[in-house]
Amino acid sequence: xxxxxxxxxxxxxxxxxxxxxxxxxxxxxxxxxxxxxxxxxxxxxxxxxxxxxxxxxxxxxxxxxxxxxxxxxxxxxxxxxxxxxxxxxxxxxxxxxxxxxxxxxxxxxxxxx
Amino acid sequence: xxxxxxxxxxxxxxxxxxxxxxxxxxxxxxxxxxxxxxxxxxxxxxxxxxxxxxxxxxxxxxxxxxxxxxxxxxxxxxxxxxxxxxxxxxxxxxxxxxxxxxxxxxxxxxxxxxxxxxxxxxxxxxxxxxxxxxxxxxxxxxxxxxxxxxxxxxxxxxxxxxxxxxxxxxxxxxxxxxxxxxxxxxxxxxxxxxxxxxxxxxxxxxxxxxxxxxxxxxxxxxxxxxxxxxxxxxxxxxxxxxxxxxxxxxxxxxxxxxxxxxxxxxxxxxxxxxxxxxxxxxxxxxxxxxxxxxxxxxxxxxxxxxxxxxxxxxxxxxxxxxxxxxxxxxxxxxxxxxxxxxxxxxxxx
Numbered sequence: 001x002x003x004x005x006x007x008x009x010x011x012x013x014x015x016x017x018x019x020x021x022x023x024x025x026x027x028x029x030x031x032x033x034x035x036x037x038x039x040x041x042x043x044x045x046x047x048x049x050x051x052x053x054x055x056x057x058x059x060x061x062x063x064x065x066x067x068x069x070x071x072x073x074x075x076x077x078x079x080x081x082x083x084x085x086x087x088x089x090x091x092x093x094x095x096x097x098x099x100x101x102x103x104x105x106x107x108x109x110x111x112x113x
Numbered sequence: 114x115x116x117x118x119x120x121x122x123x124x125x126x127x128x129x130x131x132x133x134x135x136x137x138x139x140x141x142x143x144x145x146x147x148x149x150x151x152x153x154x155x156x157x158x159x160x161x162x163x164x165x166x167x168x169x170x171x172x173x174x175x176x177x178x179x180x181x182x183x184x185x186x187x188x189x190x191x192x193x194x195x196x197x198x199x200x201x202x203x204x205x206x207x208x209x210x211x212x213x214x215x216x217x218x219x220x221x222x223x224x225x226x227x228x229x230x231x232x233x234x235x236x237x238x239x240x241x242x243x244x245x246x247x248x249x250x251x252x253x254x255x256x257x258x259x260x261x262x263x264x265x266x267x268x269x270x271x272x273x274x275x276x277x278x279x280x281x282x283x284x285x286x287x288x289x290x291x292x293x294x295x296x297x298x299x300x301x302x303x304x305x306x307x308x309x310x311x312x313x314x315x316x317x318x319x320x321x322x323x324x325x326x327x328x329x330x331x332x333x334x335x336x337x338x339x340x341x342x343x344x345x346x347x348x349x350x351x352x353x354x355x356x357x358x359x360x361x362x363x364x365x366x367x368x369x370x371x372x373x374x375x376x377x378x379x380x381x382x383x384x385x386x387x388x389x390x391x392x393x394x395x396x397x398x399x400x401x402x403x404x405x406x407x408x409x410x411x412x413x414x415x416x417x418x419x420x421x422x423x424x425x426x427x428x429x430x431x432x433x434x435x436x437x438x439x440x441x442x443x444x445x446x447x448x449x450x451x452x453x454x455x456x457x458x459x460x461x462x
Contacts (some may be wrong), residue, residue: 044332074327078276
């Protein structure tokens with residue numbers, strides 16, 4: 001890989017639909033389902049975009065972060081709303097580590113006199 | 114901040130804007146607008162009956178918004194004369210055009226503004242729309258009674274409020290604009306605008322504060338209503354989402370922020386042929402401060418006059434020739450056909 005290359009290329013986001021090239025039937029099902037997921041239902045389109053933005057940070061997907069920052073802005077989310085979504089994501093990630101501290105304590109206590 | 118014209122910015126030349134819009138990007142990578150509408154079965158766009166005469170009363174404005182497609186501001190001195198306003202009244206009567214849409218700049222800054230609204234009211238124009246920037250009401254003592262004036266003539270107000278929070282609104286429209294807009298909206302509610310039992314229509318305009326497209330109009334309207342009611346006890350009727358077109362100061366912003374290519378790609382990717390029949394250029398004629406005629410306000414700002422050789426000016430308005438014209442299109446038209454479409458009355462579908 002030369003110095004101008006990267007594992008992540010921003011222009012690849014636009015090629016997302018091209019995953020159908022190797023397996024069209026499953027891709028079609030995926031994209032139909034994906035489209036339906038983000039339609040307004042019990043949750044608004046904006047709430048869904050903010051959840052997606054939070055998840056994008058948790059799974060650390062740069063394509064998804066770009067896509068759902070823009071989607072959230074399009075749907076009227078403020079900067080504060082977007083940053084709170086990131087904090088929720090970070091809190092769950094951090095909390096998931098911390099709650100395992102109980103397991104560590106259980107083990108440590110069992111091994112201790 | 115000064116206008117592009119006052120700064121002698123190269124983009125104050127419409128020819129330069131058109132050169133950029135027809136540059137490299139549309140010579141290979143992206144499909145030109147004309148080709149895309151041809152593919153959609155509309156090789157030319159033809160007008161329907163003229164229902165709206167949109168009159169630009171001048172480019173002078175008390176604000177200098179970063180995205181302004183008019184390049185308006187306090188330093189712009191172009192103002193429509195009373196002579197041309199009188200001619201507009203004649204045209205309205207002769208052609209039974211039901212709606213006038215007064216825009217600017219700040220149309221209220223034209224010294225003949227009130228006289229013109231009174232005369233239009235007298236001759237029975239069915240709907241008088243004024244595109245008010247709201248802050249004009251607080252800009253000077255002489256404008257403070259505008260809410261009462263608007264009410265007296267049953268003016269339909271359409272006003273920009275690009276976001277329901279201060280930070281983003283001020284980023285686009287200037288420091289302090291949000292607070293003043295809120296004060297003005299309260300004054301308008303107090304005289305009866307958007308209140309039950311009155312027919313006083315107050316609509317707001319959302320346009321994205323940046324290089325992205327507007328979202329769903331109904332969802333945004335619901336959020337605006339909730340936020341403005343909760344935070345300020347403000348009511349309004351409808352929210353119109355309007356896409357920023359890549360011309361004038363918004364084009365300047367796109368280029369300076371390195372967003373131009375991506376924004377144009379978004380507009381082209383979002384081209385929706387089902388918006389074509391409802392485009393505002395079908396039923397509107399736009400008149401500039403100097404009396405020249407255009408298919409829309411955006412074509413006016415690009416100096417693309419109507420394709421009707423004998424009806425270039427309000428003094429030579431020939432509705433028959435105008436109804437047979439071909440609407441002038443260019444790459445900026447993608448702004449009106451993206452997604453659910455965009456017009457001065459918001460989303461199209």
